[in-house]
Amino acid sequence: QQQVKQSPQSLIVQKGGISIINCAYENTAFDYFPWYQQFPGKGPALLIAIRPDVSEKKEGRFTISFNKSAKQFSLHIMDSQPGDSATYFCAASLSFSSGSARQLTFGSGTQLTVLP
């Protein structure tokens, strides 16, 4: 129930195209859904996040779509650029216990390659 399932494992897109990465979860206690971007040799960095009371959030070329009833959410990268080539992780967050710090459960990652 703590798992977050992510697909596809890898994705190749032409420059200017749309990249779409999908995630699904089971635990309805999750209440915060961030996406992290990781470049080789670096730690993951927060890209964009959404709460389940919102169906969509857009920041620049990055959009999260959230479907609470289906327990699915996705990342859309519009006008994909070679600099977007990285590994993307979806995650889900909940409070371990009332008043305590949150913890993140990560998906397995999607390696995105944007061809010039």
Add this chain to the structure above:
Amino acid sequence: EAGVAQSPRYKIIEKRQSVAFWCNPISGHATLYWYQQILGQGPKLLIQFQNNGVVDDSQLPKDRFSAERLKGVDSTLKIQPAKLEDSAVYLCASGRRADSAGELFFGEGSRLTVL
């Protein structure tokens, strides 16, 4: 602000040897996490601290792994004795406050190779 610092960046040891990793979180951050990232997989939480205390260590292999957070600041993760399957990147992350929404700030990781 300075980021999360980790050392060493790389470590190669033989199985059954011991290794220790160090993490210095962002100043003032209340929460500290150690994640294990095996090649091609997402980070997996090992242990979570809030200030000095352990919030969750349910996924830490306690027969060989140990971690502590000194005075609510720096943290060390130790593996003794190491196994081949411990080869991974060990990521340290910190969060601003106990109720932070979920943004974690990660260090660049310590890559462990066990031969």
